[in-house]
Amino acid sequence: MELYLFRHGIAEEKSEDIQDEARKLTKEGKHKTEKVAKRLVELGLKFDAIITSPLVRAHSTASILMEAGLSKKLEESGYLAPNGSLSGWIENWLVQQKFETDYKLVLVGHEPDLSSWAELLVWGEAKGNIVLKKAGMIGIKLPENAAPLGNSQMFWLTPPKYFL
Amino acid sequence: MELYLFRHGIAEEKSEDIQDEARKLTKEGKHKTEKVAKRLVELGLKFDAIITSPLVRAHSTASILMEAGLSKKLEESGYLAPNGSLSGWIENWLVQQKFETDYKLVLVGHEPDLSSWAELLVWGEAKGNIVLKKAGMIGIKLPENAAPLGNSQMFWLTPPKYFL
Numbered sequence A, B: 001m002e003l004y005l006f007r008h009g010i011a012e013e014k015s016e017d018i019q020d021e022a023r024k025l026t027k028e029g030k031h032k033t034e035k036v037a038k039r040l041v042e043l044g045l046k047f048d049a050i051i052t053s054p055l056v057r058a059h060s061t062a063s064i065l066m067e068a069g070l071s072k073k074l075e076e077s078g079y080l081a082p083n084g085s086l087s088g089w090i091e092n093w094l095v096q097q098k099f100e101t102d103y104k105l106v107l108v109g110h111e112p113d114l115s116s117w118a119e120l121l122v123w124g125e126a127k128g129n130i131v132l133k134k135a136g137m138i139g140i141k142l143p144e145n146a147a148p149l150g151n152s153q154m155f156w157l158t159p160p161k162y163f164l
Helices: A027-042 A056-067 A086-092 A113-123 B027-042 B056-067 B086-092 B113-123
Strands: A002-007 A049-052 A074-076 A104-109 A137-141 A153-158 B002-007 B049-052 B074-076 B104-109 B137-141 B153-158
Touching (some): A002 A113, A027 A056, A056 A074, A086 A113, A113 A137, B002 B056, B049 B056, B113 B137, B113 B153
Parallel strands (some): A002 A104, A049 A074, A049 A104, B002 B104, B049 B074, B049 B104
Antiparallel strands (some): A002 A137, A137 A153, A153 B153, B137 B153
16 A cells, blocks of 8 residues: 655644644645645546544645545544554554555654654655655655565655655 | 655566666656656755766756756665665765755666665665666655664655556
8 A cells, every 4th residue: 555644735834822733724734735635636636535633734735635535534543643653553553454556545643753753664764855845745655565564665756845 | 855756667578688877767667756856846845956866867866857847956876776875875975965955856777776775764664665667766864863874754655557
């Protein structure tokens, strides 16, 4: 299967007046995420499912991907909230299901988690050396007959500025 | 500095009639590389220098980038030939020079060397888990005050099919 790690768009700044969970996408964040979604549609991409962090800025990002017609299935998962657990998600969710080789799944979440997950999947350890911008995406191919951690292959990493 | 690792475009098949060094880009290979070059221009990218492997298919790829106006300086280096040495290139070339933080250098070469170099720069070891397609590119930011191996950051990896 192919796993796409999508970081939420630009959101409201942190402040004492608003809970982190409730921070919304800004107008610019929405607009840029919509443009990325449109470009993904133009490239002919379709995803079998999108799973999003429950936080507002991630959920809104996932909704923009849905509204663009990129997938018909949207789910929420606490594993994708900040400081979520990749190993937990793999053990409790991923390996419980059977995926076709060409299954395409998007996870919408946060940094530094997503790029750390990418490093764990591809190299088995996270050094914090992948830069994933807001509304940017990583594409990873999971192995068919091996444990995903340390055996996956990265085929795509794009910041919006080089994608739009 | 930013280092861009660019893989040569689609080339003639290997055969007994032609030396590997002399294999040319195919018509499709030229065309796709030209489209990638045009897109890089549209994105506003400019490179301070391009260094290419001396092999024909790499040199022709570099020439296409030059003709598109992406750089004014082209050099050849044996380090970039197949099975070239990253550590040799770093010791004998890279560290002998002073680069501005925003210096942008393209290396045009071959697989599996380029993606292994990227892994060495970013994670310190090569596992063969980056997929770099022909006429695809990797973007890496080298650290300003540390050894580049294991301390560089990857910000871009794009196959032509998701770039054009």
